[in-house]
Amino acid sequence: xxxxxxxxxxxxxxxxxxxxxxxxxxxxxxxxxxxxxxxxxxxxxxxxxxxxxxxxxxxxxxxxxxxxxxxxxxxxxxxxxxxxxxxxxxxxxxxxxxxxxxxxxxxxxxxxxxxxxxxxxxxxxxxxxxxxxxxxxxxxxxxxxxxxxxxxxxxxxxxxxxxxxxxxxxxxxxxxxxxxxxxxxxxxxxxxxxxxxxxxxxxxxxxxxxxxxxxxxxxxxxxxxxxxxxxxxxxxxxxxxxxxxxxxxxxxxxxxxxxxxxxxxxxxxxxxx
Amino acid sequence: xxxxxxxxxxxxxxxxxxxxxxxxxxxxxxxxxxxxxxxxxxxxxxxxxxxxxxxxxxxxxxxxxxxxxxxxxxxxxxxxxxxxxxxxxxxxxxxxxxxxxxxxxxxxxxxxxxxxxxxxxxxxxxxxxxxxxxxxxxxxxxxxxxxxxxxxxxxxxxxxxxxxxxxxxxxxxxxxxxxxxxxxxxxxxxxxxxxxxxxxxxxxxxxxxxxxxxxxxxxxxxxxxxxxxxxxxxxxxxxxxxxxxxxxxxxxxxxxxxxxxxxxxxxxxxxxx
Numbered sequence: 001x002x003x004x005x006x007x008x009x010x011x012x013x014x015x016x017x018x019x020x021x022x023x024x025x026x027x028x029x030x031x032x033x034x035x036x037x038x039x040x041x042x043x044x045x046x047x048x049x050x051x052x053x054x055x056x057x058x059x060x061x062x063x064x065x066x067x068x069x070x071x072x073x074x075x076x077x078x079x080x081x082x083x084x085x086x087x088x089x090x091x092x093x094x095x096x097x098x099x100x101x102x103x104x105x106x107x108x109x110x111x112x113x114x115x116x117x118x119x120x121x122x123x124x125x126x127x128x129x130x131x132x133x134x135x136x137x138x139x140x141x142x143x144x145x146x147x148x149x150x151x152x153x154x155x156x157x158x159x160x161x162x163x164x165x166x167x168x169x170x171x172x173x174x175x176x177x178x179x180x181x182x183x184x185x186x187x188x189x190x191x192x193x194x195x196x197x198x199x200x201x202x203x204x205x206x207x208x209x210x211x212x213x214x215x216x217x218x219x220x221x222x223x224x225x226x227x228x229x230x231x232x233x234x235x236x237x238x239x240x241x242x243x244x245x246x247x248x249x250x251x252x253x254x255x256x257x258x259x260x261x262x263x264x265x266x267x268x269x270x271x272x273x
Numbered sequence: 274x275x276x277x278x279x280x281x282x283x284x285x286x287x288x289x290x291x292x293x294x295x296x297x298x299x300x301x302x303x304x305x306x307x308x309x310x311x312x313x314x315x316x317x318x319x320x321x322x323x324x325x326x327x328x329x330x331x332x333x334x335x336x337x338x339x340x341x342x343x344x345x346x347x348x349x350x351x352x353x354x355x356x357x358x359x360x361x362x363x364x365x366x367x368x369x370x371x372x373x374x375x376x377x378x379x380x381x382x383x384x385x386x387x388x389x390x391x392x393x394x395x396x397x398x399x400x401x402x403x404x405x406x407x408x409x410x411x412x413x414x415x416x417x418x419x420x421x422x423x424x425x426x427x428x429x430x431x432x433x434x435x436x437x438x439x440x441x442x443x444x445x446x447x448x449x450x451x452x453x454x455x456x457x458x459x460x461x462x463x464x465x466x467x468x469x470x471x472x473x474x475x476x477x478x479x480x481x482x483x484x485x486x487x488x489x490x491x492x493x494x495x496x497x498x499x500x501x502x503x504x505x506x507x508x509x510x511x512x513x514x515x516x517x518x519x520x521x522x523x524x525x526x527x528x529x530x531x532x533x534x535x536x537x538x539x540x541x542x543x544x545x546x
Binding site: 162178183199208214232236243254258262268 | 391392393410411413431433435439440442443444446447448450451452453454455456457458459460461462463464465467468469470471472473474475476477478479480481482483484485486487490491494495498501502504505506507508509511512513515516519520524525527528529530531532533534535536537538539541
């Protein structure tokens with residue numbers, strides 16, 4: 001890879017550029033973004049050069065789509081005619097089935113591999129880009145590519161391979177359902193007169209995600225609605241099961257099992273595995 | 274108040290004793306607890322003296338029950354015959370209806386007022402007692418008493434008056450349902466092969482409560498099962514409603530409303546109101 005094209009130079013795209021540099025990438029990094037973002041990205045030396053999509057596509061060996069999902073889909077509709085044959089295109093979208101399907105049907109001269117770095121920050125925008133954003137975090141790819149894999153490992157991420165359907169079903173459980181739970185709980189607390197006054201750390205913890213801006217979630221919910229509905233239904237069933245056992249001895253087993261799972265995901269997500 | 278009797282000298286009882294001292298209480302503090310706890314509490318100067326329940330009850334002007342709920346209920350069954358007429362008895366249990374009902378029927382020589390300091394720590398035991406544990410935290414009383422109110426304000430808590438039923442219904446929403454949500458989500462993630470590997474900050478946040486030990490929750494769930502079931506049902510309805518709207522424009526309003534509620538409870542619980 002001599003030239004990398006970053007399409008969408010926000011927090012993720014900008015961080016990927018910085019992470020590549022820190023990992024020893026010495027080639028050229030071109031960025032495609034709005035005029036305002038491009039100006040900031042150049043000033044911060046996150047990218048070497050700004051180009052329109054068609055020109056960036058034509059000069060890049062690796063194209064990294066880090067836009068919102070709906071824009072990634074639009075870029076996939078448009079980009080293939082500009083790329084050189086064999087150019088690798090990957091993305092950083094939070095759902096994979098819709099994007100990989102579009103990639104499979106529209107990318108014929110280039111090669112498309114879906115990706116999802118499970119990393120983020122509360123603050124968005126290239127000004128918050130961070131070379132270490134991916135360090136220790138899972139990074140899902142939907143197919144193998146030795147060179148892409150090598151760079152993902154060099155930036156410190158934990159590489160995982162999942163097909164798009166598997167990814168989206170798991171993401172529904174670990175990310176999309178938690179978001180909706182938090183939104184629902186905040187709504188319930190907001191609607192119960194006096195509840196906010198009593199809220200302690202439990203309510204604060206569980207409503208943190210409810211602060212997430214909708215514009216990030218619109219595309220995720222729209223492109224993953226079937227797995228999300230299935231995961232919501234499963235979650236509702238588990239919660240109802242707990243509700244039926246409130247004063248039964250079996251509840252202790254439920255708590256033990258859940259605590260074990262909660263510890264398990266911590267040991268993995270803190271990289272202690 | 275010349276003598277305060279703390280029954281159950283753990284994190285909460287010990288912290289109440291230390292908080293009283295810090296707030297200028299110059300009387301005697303007697304403790305009723307297991308031999309091992311009493312030894313630690315005396316060594317840490319959290320209490321001045323350890324006595325059996327009957328003796329502590331006989332010498333105290335204010336009796337503070339800070340045991341687990343089921344033990345508070347047992348103490349209320351036994352204590353009235355030992356107290357001097359008019360002695361104020363209050364408690365720190367996490368549910369109020371069962372306790373206040375027991376207090377109303379069993380405390381006739383003394384006076385019982387239910388209490389719930391909405392404060393805690395992950396570490397329990399008198400060795401973690403903290404004079405500032407109640408500072409800025411809500412402290413619910415189920416009835417008024419000028420002298421008790423004055424001490425609760427002096428220890429820095431935010432005094433609230435709720436009847437037992439109101440308290441338990443709100444606690445179900447802000448505390449008990451969040452606990453069960455977290456337990457259910459951890460169970461779901463634990464049961465989905467590969468999910469832990471993908472878990473990010475969202476799953477970590479929402480499964481923190483699932484680490485809570487069951488022994489704290491047994492009594493809460495048993496003494497508040499009716500309000501908890503009602504709140505679970507309401508929560509399930511809100512979540513289902515979100516599930517039906519995943520790719521509809523109305524979802525934006527749901528996110529905005531929930532984010533507003535989440536900000537609202539933060540401004541209250543951080544004392545910025």
